[in-house]
Amino acid sequence: PPSSAQPLPSLLRYTDHDLMANAHIHNQPPNPHATCPICMLSWYRPIPSTTNMTSQSSATATRSTFLPLTPCGHWLHYRCLIQQTTHQPAKTTCPTCHTPLYAHEGITVLTLTTRTRLAPPGLTDPNLHTDLSTIDAIVSHHFFHQLNLPSPFADRSPQLVHVYHRVMNDLAARRLPQSVWLGFSTEVGYLLFGVFVGVRMERWLGEGHGGIVGTEGWCGFEVGRAWLRVRVLGAVHG
Ligand SMILES: [Zn+2]
Ligand SMILES: [Zn+2]
Incomplete structure (x- = not known):
């Protein structure tokens, strides 16, 4: 059970409100050689096409915003965070320190995968x-x-x-x-x-x-x- 009395935000509120509160420092990590803890790539490298909705034969790669999570401050790609929550719904924590970040909701995950044009989940339920x-x-x-x-x-x-x-x-x-x-x-x-x-x-x-x-x-x-x-x-x- 969460230790704090404050309920976790919805994923949409988390991405659109909480993470945007410090938009002025996005893409400016204190360590210029930082890597994303999800894709393990240098933060400024485009994410390979295999993680995109476009077919794997596509040579295109996507740059993603690199930003610090709230409340813990660990940095990662915005797009990798959405990708993770789409394919590992139970994982709603920071990949670095495991702080709970947001409430899992299928409907908000679907909203964000649509918006980011990421591959939708299998929808096997x-x-x-x-x-x-x-x-x-x-x-x-x-x-x-x-x-x-x-x-x-x-x-x-x-x-x-x-x-x-x-x-x-x-x-x-x-x-x-x-x-x-x-x-x-x-x-x-x-x-x-x-x-x-x-x-x-x-x-x-x-x-x-x-x-x-x-x-x-x-x-x-x-x-x-x-x-x-x-x-x-x-x-x-x-
Ligand atoms: Zn990444
Ligand atoms: Zn963290």
Whole structure:
């Protein structure tokens, strides 16, 4: 158990807020010959392509920011840290001194691998497929239920914001998600899961019920999703 009463930050808050607090000294290690404890390369050397998402035949290499971790101050490549958390989810500690750094959450790991264009994890957890099909089924159920309710809009389109909230409540009542790769334990993680469900619902509607795109109910849904993204930023940087 962690000795400190302060809960560990989400991975996204850790990378985007905590590690950025000293951005002015990034790429300026006190030891100019420092090596990264994960890839073992000199910090200024590009990371070989085998660690990138691009195929191994690609000759490209990527330079990565070299930065000190908080709170322990040990230096490593930002990209190597994200790579490690993607492929060794249980490893959430400094590779040098083993200080716990952040709370592991599959959903925040996936967010960062997408952003950094690193190879995504194997996604072998069978619970992931169960979660995805359950989310779609719940979206479908609440969407068709909403069609039978009075619409508040002039164009009589369904109130999709209510559908979304019922879906989120239903998922929580069923203690979903169960999968490692959608799971969360922090506020940022919960908000990112909400963003994920919103994307999933948008795709489900667009593919099967395209006539709803652009309706008043749809526009309200889009406004709600934009507001949710603002809340994610607030939880990361606030
Ligand atoms: Zn490295
Ligand atoms: Zn350390």
